[in-house]
Amino acid sequence: MIKINLDLLLVQRKMTVTELAEKVGITQANISILKTGKAKAIRFSTLEKICQVLACQPGDILEYVDK
Numbered sequence: 001m002i003k004i005n006l007d008l009l010l011v012q013r014k015m016t017v018t019e020l021a022e023k024v025g026i027t028q029a030n031i032s033i034l035k036t037g038k039a040k041a042i043r044f045s046t047l048e049k050i051c052q053v054l055a056c057q058p059g060d061i062l063e064y065v066d067k
Contacts, residue, residue, distance in 0.1 A: 003063045006035045009054050023053045 010020060017035065021028040026046060033039050047058055054060075 001065050001067050003065045004037045024049045
């Protein structure tokens with residue numbers, strides 16, 4: 001299972017979902033879907049932009065967890 005650690009990164013960066021959505025250029029709803037782990041996929045371009053905005057690596061956001 002892939003765990004999304006976006007919530008933790010937002011807290012560490014003191015950034016809201018609204019701010020991230022604006023800076024990445026996607027809707028708050030899509031950020032929320034990703035943040036809650038309900039997303040089935042993510043575009044590399046979106047992942048790249050999130051990493052750029054949060055100054056992190058993809059591995060900081062995505063984590064493999066054995067079920």
